[in-house]
Amino acid sequence: MMTAGALLRAMQRIRAFEEALAGRPDHGFQLFSMGQEAVAVGVAAALGADDQLLTSGRSIAAALARGVDAGAIMAELLGKEAGTNRGRGGRGHLAQPAAGFFGAHAVVGGNLTIAAGVALALATRGRGIAACMFGDGACGAGALHETLNVAAVWRLPLLLVCDNNGYSISTPQAMALAPQPLAALAQPFRIPAVTVDGMDVEAVREAAVALAARIRNGEGPAFLECRSARFATHSTSTRETRAADELAADRARDPIVAQARRMQARGELDAARLAAWDEEARVAAVAALAFADAAAYPASGSVLEDVQ
C-alpha cells in the first residue's frame, strides 16, 4: 500500500508537471487536472500491475499516477514522436497499455463501454480489473446506463470512478443532471456505490481499495463517486465562467495542501522535506519538458502509418 507520503509526492509531481506545461501554449490547448489530483492518485493506488486504467480526456493526472513516464507524456502532449502514442493521440488520448494505462478517450462517456470490454477480457484472462474514470458530464450519457447494466449482468471486474467536479465545461451540474448523489445512478443495477471527498487522497484511496477488493473477490462491478474541484478552466482555451469567490473556496480545498497539512499534523512531515519534495517534482517536470522539447515531431510522410 502506498504511504501517505507517496500519495502526496504523486500529487506534487502531477501539479508540477501541469504547471510546467501550462507555460507552453505552443501545441494547442490542454486539459488540466489541477485540483483533481487526489482522485487519480487515490484510484491508481488501488490498482496493481495486472489492472488497467481508462480515463476521460482529462487524463494527465491519471497517466502520471499510473506510472507512465513523464517525459513520454510531455512529448505526447507536445506532439512529439517520442510520446506515449508517437505523437498521434495528443491531449485526451494518452495511452500506455503495457504500463496498465489502457488510455484516455476524449469522447465524453466514450470510454465507458470500452472499459467494460477491457474488464471482460481481463476476466477471461483470469486476473486484473479495469477502472474507468469519467467526469460528471458523462453521467448524462446513455453509455453509462448501458455500461452499468451489462457490467452488473455479467459481473464484470470493473470499477467505475466518477470524478465529479460539478461542471460540464460551463454548465453547472444542477442544470444538467437529475440524480443526486451521482453514486445513486448505480443503485438500480444493485452495484455497490460510495461517495467520497475527492479532495482527500486518503479517503479516495481507502474507498478505491475497498471497492477493488470486492471486485477482485468476484463480486462484480462497483461505483465510486469522488467530489472534486477543477482549479483551471475546462481547457486552457476555455473561458472561466465561475465566480471568483467560488474558485477561491475550491482552491482552499487544495488536495495537495490538505494532505501535507494532515501529514504535518500527524508528525509525518516537516517543512523542509515538503519543500524538498516540491523541488523534486519541479525538477522532474522541467526534465520532462526538456526531453519533450529535444524530441522530434513525426515526419509528415508518416501520416498514413498505423491506420489499418
Next chain:
Amino acid sequence: MLYQLAVPGPIDDVEELRVLEWHVAPGQSFAAGDLVVELETHKAVVEVRAARAGILRSVLAPAGDWQRLGRPLAIVGDDSDEPLPAQADDLAAMLVEFEVT
C-alpha cells in the same frame, strides 16, 4: 398410374430447398395424411403429407439433396408393378398437403 412427388409451394422467399428426411422407404406404401418427406428451407422445416394413398416407387432426391420448387423429389404409384420412366418430369403431380414450421 404413376405420379411425381414434387416440391410443394409457394413458400415465402424460397426458390430451392434441401431434403431433410424421407419417412417412407422405396417400395413402402403410405396412406392419405402420412408424412412422406421433410424438407428444409433456410429457416423452416416443410412437412409434406400425402393427400391420397400410394406406394413410394423411387426416390430421386435423397436426404441432403437440393431441389427447386415444383421439381420432382420422387415417383409414386398406385401399384408396385408399373415400369418406371427414365425421368419424372412428364408425370402428373401427386396431390400433397404441406406445412411450414
Next chain:
Amino acid sequence: MSGSAAATRVYFREAIARALSEEMARDPALVLFGQDIGRFGGAYREFTGLFERYGAQRVRDTPVAEAAMIGVGVGAAAAGLRALVSITYMDFLMLGLDPLVNYAAKARYKTGGQLRVPLVVKATAGARGQGVAHSQCIEAWLMSVPGLVVVAPATAADAYGLLKSALRHDGPVLFVDHKRLYPTAGELPAEETLVPFGRARIARGGSDVTIAAHAYTVRVALAAAEELAREGVDCEVIDLRSLAPLDVDTLVMSVARTGALVTVEEGQATCGVGVEVAARVREARDGEPFRVARVAALPAPVSSNPVLEAACLPDAARVGAAVRALLS
C-alpha cells in the same frame, strides 16, 4: 441439383455458421456478442449450434444496447480477445457508431500502434417488409472511415471466405449480410477458401456494359443481365464484395473493355457506393471517356408497405432500363 463432389451446397446462414464455428475452434480468444445468438441461434439461425458447442462465455446474448454491445466488443478486442458483434438490423448500427468509428477505427493510429482492435461487426442490411427503421443499407456511410474495412458478400462462398478473413484481421471490419440472401444457397468449396479484402469477383463476363453491384443487388444485376442478354446486350456483372478497400483495378479493366458503367445498390445514390466506384474509375481512366449511370433506392424512406417498398428499391427492371438508356 446435388453439388459436385468437390463442393457442398449450403444455405447462406450455414456458410456464416461454418465460418464462425471453424474460427472459434481455431482461435480460443474469439468471442461472439449479439441479441438472441445463444440458444435461439440468431435471427436467421446463422449462429445455430455455436452456443451448444462453445458455451455461454463465448457466445454471449446481450441486452438490447447496441452502443454497449459494440463498445464491449471493441474493448474486449483491444484488450486481447477477438470479437464479433452481431447487429440484427443495420439501422441499429447507428446506435453503436461511436465505439466503432471514434474508438475502434482509430485505436491503432491514435495509440501509435500500441492497440489493435480485431473486431468484426456483422450488420444485417436490406429491406424485406420491415419498414423505415429496419430496412436500410448504410454501408456507404462507413466506407469513408479510415481504419475500417467494409465487406458485403453476395454468395454463400463469399460470406464464408470474407467472414473468415475478417475474423483473422487485426483491425475492425464491418461485415454486411443482406437479409434477402438468407433464403439463398450456394456451393462452398471443400477446402477452406479465404476471400481476401479488396478483391472483386466477376459474377458474369460480358462486353457491352459493366454493372457493379454488391450484396443482394448482385442477384438483381444478374437477373437484369439475363433479360438484357435476350435483347443482345452483353453485361459484365462485377460483385464488389469488398467496399473498403475497393478493387479499382478489376473495375477499370472491365470499363476499359465496355466503355459503360452502371452501379447498383440498395442504399441511397447520393454519396453512395456508386459515386465512389464511378469516381475511382474516372480517376484511374485518366480522362478516357466512359458512360456512367447509377441505380439505387429512390430518395425516400423504405416503407413496410409492399407497394411502396418495391417502388423504392432497385429491381431488375430498373437496372435494365438504366442499361438501355445508357447504351442508346
